[in-house]
Amino acid sequence: MTRPFDIRHYRGFFAVTCACLVILYAPLIIVMIYSFNDSASITNWGGVSLRWYVDVFTGPDSEKFKLAAWNSLSIAVMAATVSTTIATAAAIGMIRGGQFKGKSASFALISLPIMVPEIVTAVATLIFFSTIGFKLGTLSILVAHIVFCIPFAYLPISARLQGIEASFEEAAQDLYASRWATFRYVLMPIMGPGILSGFLLAFIISLDDFIITNFIKGAGVETLPTAIFGSVKQGIKPNIMALSTLLLMFSICLVTLSYFIGKRGEANPPPQT
Amino acid sequence: MAAGTGSGKTISATFSPVRHWLLMPSWLVIGFFLLIPVVLMLIYSFLTKEFRGGVIWDFSLAAYDQFIFDRGLFGDDPPRIEWAYISIFLRSIGQAMGATVLCLLIGFPTAYFIATRPAKTRAIWLFLVTIPYWVNLLIRTVSMKFLIRDNGPLNEAMLGLGLIDAPLQLINTNFAVQLGLFYSYLPFMVLPIYASVERYNFAFSEAAADLYAPKWTILRRIVLPIVKPGIIAGCILVFVPSLGAFLAPDLLGGAKTFMIGSLIEEQFKGNAGNWPFGAAASMILLSMVLIVLMFYARAQSRDQT
Amino acid sequence: MTPAISLSQVRKDFGKFIALSDVTFDISDNEFFTLLGPSGCGKTTLLRLIAGFEDTSAGTIHLYGEEIENLPPDKRPVNTVFQNYALFPHMNVAQNIGFALKMLGWSTDEITSRVDEMIDMVRLGEFAHRKPSQLSGGQQQRVALARAMAPRPKVLLLDEPLSALDLKLRQQMRGELKTLQRETGITFIFVTHDQEEALSMSDRIAVMSAGKLQQIGSPNEIYEFPANRFVADFIGETNLIDASVTQVSGRRVTCKLADGETITALAHQDLQIGAAGIVSVRPESLSVTPTAPMGQSLTGTLGDAVYLGTDTQFTVHLDQSLELKVRMQNGVTDGAKLTAGDPVFVSIADGAARFLVD
Numbered sequence: 001m002t003r004p005f006d007i008r009h010y011r012g013f014f015a016v017t018c019a020c021l022v023i024l025y026a027p028l029i030i031v032m033i034y035s036f037n038d039s040a041s042i043t044n045w046g047g048v049s050l051r052w053y054v055d056v057f058t059g060p061d062s063e064k065f066k067l068a069a070w071n072s073l074s075i076a077v078m079a080a081t082v083s084t085t086i087a088t089a090a091a092i093g094m095i096r097g098g099q100f101k102g103k104s105a106s107f108a109l110i111s112l113p114i115m116v117p118e119i120v121t122a123v124a125t126l127i128f129f130s131t132i133g134f135k136l137g138t139l140s141i142l143v144a145h146i147v148f149c150i151p152f153a154y155l156p157i158s159a160r161l162q163g164i165e166a167s168f169e170e171a172a173q174d175l176y177a178s179r180w181a182t183f184r185y186v187l188m189p190i191m192g193p194g195i196l197s198g199f200l201l202a203f204i205i206s207l208d209d210f211i212i213t214n215f216i217k218g219a220g221v222e223t224l225p226t227a228i229f230g231s232v233k234q235g236i237k238p239n240i241m242a243l244s245t246l247l248l249m250f251s252i253c254l255v256t257l258s259y260f261i262g263k264r265g266e267a268n269p270p271p272q273t
Numbered sequence: 274m275a276a277g278t279g280s281g282k283t284i285s286a287t288f289s290p291v292r293h294w295l296l297m298p299s300w301l302v303i304g305f306f307l308l309i310p311v312v313l314m315l316i317y318s319f320l321t322k323e324f325r326g327g328v329i330w331d332f333s334l335a336a337y338d339q340f341i342f343d344r345g346l347f348g349d350d351p352p353r354i355e356w357a358y359i360s361i362f363l364r365s366i367g368q369a370m371g372a373t374v375l376c377l378l379i380g381f382p383t384a385y386f387i388a389t390r391p392a393k394t395r396a397i398w399l400f401l402v403t404i405p406y407w408v409n410l411l412i413r414t415v416s417m418k419f420l421i422r423d424n425g426p427l428n429e430a431m432l433g434l435g436l437i438d439a440p441l442q443l444i445n446t447n448f449a450v451q452l453g454l455f456y457s458y459l460p461f462m463v464l465p466i467y468a469s470v471e472r473y474n475f476a477f478s479e480a481a482a483d484l485y486a487p488k489w490t491i492l493r494r495i496v497l498p499i500v501k502p503g504i505i506a507g508c509i510l511v512f513v514p515s516l517g518a519f520l521a522p523d524l525l526g527g528a529k530t531f532m533i534g535s536l537i538e539e540q541f542k543g544n545a546g547n548w549p550f551g552a553a554a555s556m557i558l559l560s561m562v563l564i565v566l567m568f569y570a571r572a573q574s575r576d577q578t
Numbered sequence: 579m580t581p582a583i584s585l586s587q588v589r590k591d592f593g594k595f596i597a598l599s600d601v602t603f604d605i606s607d608n609e610f611f612t613l614l615g616p617s618g619c620g621k622t623t624l625l626r627l628i629a630g631f632e633d634t635s636a637g638t639i640h641l642y643g644e645e646i647e648n649l650p651p652d653k654r655p656v657n658t659v660f661q662n663y664a665l666f667p668h669m670n671v672a673q674n675i676g677f678a679l680k681m682l683g684w685s686t687d688e689i690t691s692r693v694d695e696m697i698d699m700v701r702l703g704e705f706a707h708r709k710p711s712q713l714s715g716g717q718q719q720r721v722a723l724a725r726a727m728a729p730r731p732k733v734l735l736l737d738e739p740l741s742a743l744d745l746k747l748r749q750q751m752r753g754e755l756k757t758l759q760r761e762t763g764i765t766f767i768f769v770t771h772d773q774e775e776a777l778s779m780s781d782r783i784a785v786m787s788a789g790k791l792q793q794i795g796s797p798n799e800i801y802e803f804p805a806n807r808f809v810a811d812f813i814g815e816t817n818l819i820d821a822s823v824t825q826v827s828g829r830r831v832t833c834k835l836a837d838g839e840t841i842t843a844l845a846h847q848d849l850q851i852g853a854a855g856i857v858s859v860r861p862e863s864l865s866v867t868p869t870a871p872m873g874q875s876l877t878g879t880l881g882d883a884v885y886l887g888t889d890t891q892f893t894v895h896l897d898q899s900l901e902l903k904v905r906m907q908n909g910v911t912d913g914a915k916l917t918a919g920d921p922v923f924v925s926i927a928d929g930a931a932r933f934l935v936d
Contacts, residue, residue, distance in 0.1 A: 118519075127313050150299060167662065176681040190668060248408055
């Protein structure tokens, strides 16, 4: 198919791409396969079974996992909701606020959580909470996640907003819509896909976070990542592989979802008038 | 026809009267819960340590001093240069650079290959590269640990194929950490490079070929300089998190290959740590990252002018 | 009678860039008024000031006697047809047209009947439930018009509304717009850079350049009596020749060209002998003949001839630096007999030359 003199084609790049995908997927696929291993040993193959999946839900660790999953999900939903709301307002202020003093400072502040290494954010937050005497627990995790998720939600939202011409809002205001009505009836529906992908990204980031959560979770509170980490510290157990596979599937579902939202966004690109 | 100001560039200002109200929540939340904490961390790095974790509010340079000098158990020996912490930082930089180079070597051809696929298959390739980006980093690192452990599938397979006679010691080595960092951040390299190659106009390549440039020369002299912003962005996205990585060194490197992330974490674990020292290490890490980002910002603004 | 719009000393700066300065004029009720000028001349900025999308840097704007420059756009009873329509992509035709009425708090019944009325007016009955993306350019244009006219604005602002349409449709829409304006009696302020559009539709035209008003007048006045070099050059084609006045009789002046020949021209104002300026003559008021005609004529050498279908355009060199463009209808004169290099005579139609003070 590819002509040998095709100017775009370089020999070997296809092989490197395949190698890249093998590297990215091999560990995940092997863990998936071993999660169906019937044997209690993680080394020997004892046939296919769902034994360890059953164990995740009913085994000795199941209560811990269920609680951790509940914590993870509820924190992720709340953190993503709050940070998406804050990020949407910020994106409108930045991109539709005209030129103003402190605009680049505002942008730097919004991107700060991405620029600061996670472990530094973790240390700083721990020091802050312990200095003001804030009790470590679910609430401290939630606050830290909200901060951390804002720039991740901000990026897709502001990208979408930048692609929307301001004439839609001007038209709405020209047609007697107040600023709130302009947002509610015109801007938000057009920004929709951006807001949704911002929310999903924030949700995943919160769900995946280990380092910050590990620092400020306080005693007794676990999220799924910290629970898995704690368990892996004592060696990889088969039920962890089953749990990991479940989480993996969950992530893949979310990517697929966001992929289709993106597709729909492409079908309705930010209208270029 | 440029609608609007006539000065060429229109800055939309439909919400400018309320912009401060719109920006206020982000200013407050990030300012209060991240900016102030970082400043507090800076202050902590100049305080005296409390032996059960936490600090005593006395000014001290001990945390920074401890990085460079060894003053003996009771702090009254003549200072000798202490290489332990310096070498941890140097090793972290080396590991991060190594991971960046590896990611670039694999990531560039991959990104280029995907960007030159026809639109339909391109989406599928891109989707395949994106999935690991969204999968929990902890799970990916644990999977790597499972794969390369002493009697793990990789060693078994190599034994089975007769490539090696005895299991290779991979886990708990510098190599394992390098592999883990590379594996963790590879998608971060592919995606920005892909984005810039996708925007690349292949008419440039055709023009170069028309002007007698051989293919690999075209890649080196035309494509690479034009997609450079994407490559630099990818390198930063790999280098910065690698530098402060915690999971890969901790799970794959074991105790032997200490990196900055683990060093910092240790200072805050339980009651054994040294908070000012951890804060100082964090400050040094943060400064290094900010220097890298500053260079990046400068390079970017230079490219634009 | 109170003017529909009254601009006084209006100025607009964008940073150091002066987009508009010292703009003062009135637009009458029920007028089809056009702002004409090249891109970047400030005409769109002026429209946006009237709509309220930008704030004036100085000066006042009155709408039927009421000062409006402190009102936000949603409080001004003027509506805009945007250059690219800005139809809301997530609403169908009827929802787009009814949007303003909903914002104004009309009842559902009132909205429905007004929307139906507007849809009939722009003949889009069968498309009421389509989304803008499912309409052709001309249909979108009609929706945009209907949407802006639905709330019965006192003044309708149109920002190059025809520029996105193809030539045929554009010509057809000119007629429709003019009819619509006459039937509704709404004051139209129309922005364009297309002189043909401006000349064919407007009651009055304001020519703008570099943020300044150059001339206001009826299409005929603008074309026949341009106020200055810019207007003469921008509207239609013209020959501009440096000249100085040698004789004055009322508004009729005799002036000397650089090569020593003389032309009689009409001036705008009273002039003194010796005044310097330029003479503007439209190519279509000139004709070329191989022999000396009756009356005033200039002598020169024929340059190239360009065939343009109905016309032929000749270049005539009066001397080394001076050349004239002459446009003659084919068939009327036997232009084909002339060949490049021939000595020729150029005659000027009576009263066609204008003397402009620079």
